[in-house]
Amino acid sequence: MPELPHVQVFKEYADATSLHKRIEDVRVQDDRPLDGVSIPRLKKTLRGRTLTSSRRHGKWLFLATDGDPVLALHFGMSGQLVHTTDAKAPDGTVFSLRFVDGSTLAMVMPRMLGKVALTEDVEAFLEEREIGPDALDVEEERFVRRVRTRSGMVKTALMDQGVLAGLGNEMVDETLFMTGLHPRTKVDDLSDKEIVAIRRAAKEATERIVEARARREGLPESMLLRHRGEKDAKCPRCKVPFDRIKVGGRTTYVCPEHQGAS
DNA sequence: ATATCTGTTCCTCT
């Protein structure tokens, strides 16, 4: 799941379940996602600390404690946070934090494609990794300017985390569906007005997804995402089957009726 | 057994 809205849900989940709790024990079940941090250092950094705040930027979630380095999490293709009232960690857990109240927060990521890192400086971290401004936290004019740093297909530009952070395959399909634009449209062929509409659509889609707590069944019928993955998915607006094409190497849903031609 | 999948990075070709 993890695109911007999902990570936003994880952030709110972490805040609700784990903020202001002292970490009694840290366990690392699988060290493959650890990026530039050893198991001992991760444990030393977190044990005895209290989670004080969280911040999302794009698809990254940063968890700060009352100690020094900040924990940086990327959920890859399959990651999520799971809080339990006992000490058991689910299958596919990367690491888990046991709090003094006996509850556990686990990063569960079966496919292990995400990242666990530490950083002293979140801004520097984002810069090093060439992560652009958060897609929802950037003002209109800059959003347009960022998209215009690319001249190829609009879907590729929007999925590029260096252009804008947070939009992935599904979010981009949803925003282009909402704005009636074909994913293969060249950025140079878009008006500023159309790019602004994409920004508004991304905000709206995110709100709906967060409201649904990232559950597909909780989404309005009118959204593409509600139908994505169904066998004979039809455009809820035009009632015609979606085209499934490849754009930027990713499966892309397009309504042949209202999303024009490329 | 084969194909697909919400992300990212690296490689090749144009």
Place this chain on the structure above:
DNA sequence: GAGAGGAACAGATA
């Protein structure tokens, strides 16, 4: 150099 496509990473699921 920029853009596009493919492969690889890993594991679950159809």
